[in-house]
Amino acid sequence: MGEVLIMGAEVIVTMDGARRELAGADLVLRDGVIAAIGADLHSSGEIVHAQGCVVTPGLVNTHHHLYQTLTRAVPGGQDALLFGWLKTLYPIWARMGPEEIRVSAQVGLAELALSGCTLSSDHLYMYPGGARLEDTIHAAAELGLRFHPTRGAMSIGQSAGGLPPDSLVEDESAILNDCIRVIDAFHDAGEGSMCRVGVAPCSPFSVSRGLMRDAALLARDKGVMMHTHLAENDEDVAYSLAQFGCRPGDYARDLGWVGEDVWHAHCVKLDGVEIDLFAATKTGVSHCPCSNCRLGSGIAPVRAMRDAGVRVALGVDGSASNDAGSLIGEARQAMLLQRVQNGADAMAAREALEIATLGGAQVLGRPDCGVIAPGKRADIAIWDVSGLEAAGAWDPVAALVLCGPSKVRDLFVEGRQIVRDGQITTLDMPRVIAHQNRLARALMA
């Protein structure tokens, strides 16, 4: 792989141990890693001028359902709470197949890339029409994004007292066997990995206790991470109390779902005891502020979590409940929501940026990402702060979260440029978008 010199950035935000911000510095990317950072660097490789730009580590998205880019702004789901929203959308999702899963993943990941994301997880918990996890893995590889897909699952259908229709649930032994298949085929545990597979039963209200427990045993046997939804809103907590006789945190702990190899989406309704449990066990949280607003779920206690030492990251969540997929927008929303709840000093712009970068890398178990320092992976976002959105800003780093821009100028993943001058370089996006719109129209019919 070649070498790239990023020259003369207005400021490089390193997210290193001292949280250094280097004015006027250069950066050399070589063979997928950051080779050097400092003043007056030289290179025989490609030169990218970064005057008027803020350079940050690539942002990390820790929760998504990429297939939902095909069901944005669905009329029946626009104003519903979580459970009613799900019941509206399940029958539509049941009509999808491999092509829908692949194209929608390309759309969702491209949208993330333009908003500064270099590493994204995905939570695919239904496999209609013969779809498979690799439909998303191939989409991410074509785009060039670093990808952590999770093999999700639902096993308790309506006839058994669950929420999803029976046509979308799978047999539990088949689920576990397919988890083994995709881990063996696609999981790369090595440093610099472009694909790590996780195990991710959808939620306590759509799988059995047995599957939650067995999935955790399988994930630990294979050395992969575990992910699910937890304590998303009041209905979710009420379901846990009624069905399991305990709060979501107790349920997670009893079934092995705490630890540094676990991250839970949402956690809007964690109480003080659960926050202490997550801190003590190093369990990660994917905070999805726009989705929580959109579904009226509430404000996650992120300030209390961070103060207690809980590892918090950001997620855009699925595109049927956001319905946008802007990760830098999510950082802004996270900052604003904590201020609504706790006052104007509750979260600084720089803390939101840290959660979006370093925080995400830590939650996904990637010490090789999320920081700009020699030896770390060359995942870099370049933001042009010389344009309209940040015009007049006094502090370009804070401006990224407080003002904009909302899209990157350039983006590098593993040293490869996948966004140049605001355009995806690896896919024919007008074609992908037209294809997606054809598929969406067919689902409406």
Ligand SMILES: [Zn+2]
């Ligand atoms: Zn979700």
